[in-house]
Amino acid sequence: MTARQHDTVGELLARSHRLGADPRNTNYAGGNTSAKGLAADPVTGQDTELLWVKGSGGDLGTLTGEGLAALRLDRLRALKGVYPGVGREDEMVAAFDHCLHGKGGAAPSIDTAMHGLLDAPHVDHLHPDSGIALACAADGEKLTRDCFGDSVVWVPWRRPGFQLGLDIAAVKEDNPGAVGCVLGGHGITAWGDSSDECERNSLHIIGTAARFLAERGRPEPFGPVLEGFGPLPRQERRERAAALAPLIRGLASADRPQIGHFDDSGAVLDFLSREEHQRLAALGTSCPDHFLRTKVSPLVLDLPAAAPLEEAEARLRELHEEYREGYRAYYERHAGPDSPPMRGADPAVVLVPGVGMFSFGKDKQTARVAGEFYLNAINVMHGAEAVSSYSPIPESEKFRIEYWELEEAKLRRMPPPRPLATRVALVTGAASGIGRAIAHRLSAEGACVVVADRNTQSAEEVAAELGGPDKAVAAAVDVTSEEEIAAAFRAAALAFGGVDLVVNNAGISLSRPLLETSADDWDTQHRIMARGSFLASREGARVMKAQGLGGDIVYIASKNGVFAGPDNIAYGAAKADQAHQVRLLAAELGELGIRVNGVNPDGVVRGSGIFAGGWGAQRAAVYGVPEEKLGEFYAQRTLLKREVLPEHVANAVFALTGGDLSHTTGLHIPVDAGVPAAFLR
Structure with missing residues (x-):
């Protein structure tokens, strides 16, 4: 890369990061930026004019050089000579x-064509709420002229392509004093002779539109507050x-499983409290x-905030069936012989007055972004209704976007x-060990994980190791407490929509002979392992039943549940209790599609919180070996002579x-490197 090329790309990336860091400028992964400059042709060594533009699927705020597409401008502009027309523009x-x-x-x-065909060295295409509010207003063309005069030009809706x-290039050529345009039903595009000028023009359009909406807008564009629809405490x-x-989450996963996200921000709750929210959502x-991420419309619960929970649940089921029927009808109204198959009829966004917004996707990030985009839509509706009336593109055009073969091809490229x-x-x-x-x-x-542990700091550290809130959250839990177990599952529901897999791993061990084992020792072992597993399994089964998606419960039991080791009465008995819970729950929960299985490890010394907490020293004393050799000792008594980690x-x-x-439930898998005395019979 030459120094000149490096400067152009560096400026482009810096501008992209600044614009993408502020949600007022564009949504996550939305919009694109570009720059034109000279670079050496690798074949001839001669300078050639290039376009660097954000590639498909990238995000401006985190864009890297690898996320840019680099194209030769002479070849890109020569495509005008072979362009077959709108009917075949996807080619x-x-x-x-x-x-x-x-x-x-x-x-x-x-x-890419928008950036390459425009006769400007630097171009930004963004999706700011203020710009889209003008773009989606019923009289958006007039409002754009009132807001900007001749400096920003209206471009009627046309599907990206x-x-x-060509349209935007013609607008720029016909309006030499213009610094950008408002794209009907879509967003904004700005340009400049330098990267700084282009960024200034983008921010000018966004800021001017926002001030125009604030100064010209009427109060309460969503109407008065509906009685009973205000936010709950x-x-x-x-x-x-x-x-x-x-x-x-279970309803939104009728066609395929989804991860959930919850948002009860002020803008969402205010929208749902207002008289016009049903009309606008529709x-x-x-x-x-x-709408590529939110679907064309959300499912909206039509009950006041304080409606009995059972009534709300029953109504949500009814509305879900109605939504699915309506979505199928929408697909059938617009699908043609070459349309991709319907991808699913479940909502991606569910709105509950007084409570908030639930959004869904294939992973947490996708679910979160769907919610962020619907919040963008709320802001757009607010701006459009403040100065005019909200008038998005026609349903038929939404279908053309949602079931665009180019979008389908992008989905096929996903791993x-x-x-x-x-x-x-x-x-x-x-938070530690197993x-x-x-x-x-x-x-x-691929799972989202709730790291449940009584050591809150360590749990938070593990959640951070796993990638943070889009991958994992921490929950402070003493498994002997019903209240804390229930709170952990509530945290899982708010973070990810529910729970599909419970691993009962929390444990403690005290190694003492019978005559030295106190009643407190016995109770401690059983409260944490037998009672704790019961409580977590019960709460997990409640959530899984509500979801209707089946699930898994796994007990980390022990070979000591079937092997009578010395000086181990309280621990071994508690583990045997866990082992039988596996059988009992497998028999009871199978009709719900919930599988219950167990794992029986031998002593796991390295990395184990139990062994580091004194259990290792106690067991080493029982077997007459140095504590640091305990793992080796356990390995040598196995058939495979391997230590379990x-x-x-x-x-x-x-x-x-x-x-x-x-198709497996009620099973215990030994992970003990082969301890014949612990073979399951």
């Missing part, structure tokens, strides 16, 4: 590949959201970037999901839950 996307410079970088997006690029609101989340979302994608796991005792290894393995296989137990948990053992 032009494949033609972009023939314009790439060298290896080309990222895949060019559908908006080659023709839109925060604690009550969160408890009701956690109670509803598993049911709503009109659907606005910008194409929005296959990991085995535990869309599953939510709650692991007790997950539990931490299990949390890491389940997360690596936390990762080996985690492997067994994944084997039970990863999909290949879908």
Whole structure:
């Protein structure tokens, strides 16, 4: 890369990061930026003019050089001579590949033509709420003229593509004093002779539109507050959201499993409290970037906030069936012979007055972004209704975007999901040792993980190791407490929509002979392992039943549940209790599609919180070996002569839950390197 090329790309990335860091400018993964400049042709060594533009699927705020597509401008602009017209403009996307410079970088997006055909060195295309509010207002063209005069020009709605690029290029040529345009039903585009000028023009359009809406807008554009639809108090609101989340997640997963996200921000709650929220929600979302993730419209519960929970649940089920029928009808109204198959009729956004917004996707990030986009839509509706009336693009055009073959091709390019994608796991005792290894393995296989442990700081550290809130959350849990167990499952419901997989791992051990074992020793062992597992399984089964998606419960029991080792009465008896809970619950929960299995490890010394807490020293004394040799001692008494590590137990948990053992329940898997006395009979 030459110094000149480096400067152009560096400026482009810096501008993209600044614009993408502020949600007032554009939504996550929305919009694109570009720059033109000279670089050496790798074949001739001669300078050639290039376009660097954000590639398909990237995000401005985190854009890297690898996320840019690099194209030769002479070849890109020569495509005008072979353009077959609007009816076949999708063919032009494949033609972009023939314009790439060298290896080309990222895949060019559908908006590449907008940037390449425009006669400006720097171009920004963004989706700001203020700009889309004008773009989706019934008299958006007049409002754009009132707001900007001749400096920003209205471009009527056209689906993104080659023709839109030609349209914008013509607008710029016909309006030499203009710095950008408002794209009807879509967003804004700005340009400049330098990167700084382009950024200033983008921010000028966004800020001017926002001030125009604020100064010209009428108060309460969503209408007055509806009696009974105001926000519930925060604690009550969160408890009701956690109670509803598993049911709503189950409904949203009728066609395929989904991960959930919950938002009870002020803008969402205010919208749902207002008289016009039902009418506006029915009109659907606005910008194409929005409804690709939110679907054309949300499901809205039509009951006041304080309606009895049972009534709300029953009504949600009815509305879900109505939504599915309506979505199928929408598909059938617009689908043609070449349309991709319907992808699913469940809502991606569910709105509950007084409580908040539930959004769904294939993973937590997708679910969260769907919610963020619907919040963008609320802001757009607010702005449009403040100065005019909200008028998004027609339903037929939304269908053309949603079921666009180019979008379908993008979906086909996505890598296959990991085995535990869309599953939510709650692991007790997950802050160290076996539990931490299990949390890491389940997360690596695609699960969202609730790291439940009484050591809050360590639990938060493990959740951070797993990737933070889009991957894992921490929950402070003493498993002997019904209240804390219930709170952990509520946290899971608010973070991810529910729970599909419970791993009962929390444990403690005291090694003493019978005559030295106190009643407190016995009670402590049984409260944590027998009672704690029972409580977690019971709460997990409640959530799984509400979801209707089946699930898994796994007990980390022990070979000591079947092997009568010395000086181990309280621990061994508690583990035997856990082992029989597996059988009892497998028999009881099978009709709900919930599988219950166990793992029986031998002593796991390395990385174990139990062994580090004194159990190791006690067992070493029983066997007459140095504590640092205890792992070796355990290994030598096995058939395979191998030490059992936390990762080996985690492997067994994944084997039970990863999909290949879908017809297995009531099983205990030994992970002990072969201890004949612990063979299951």
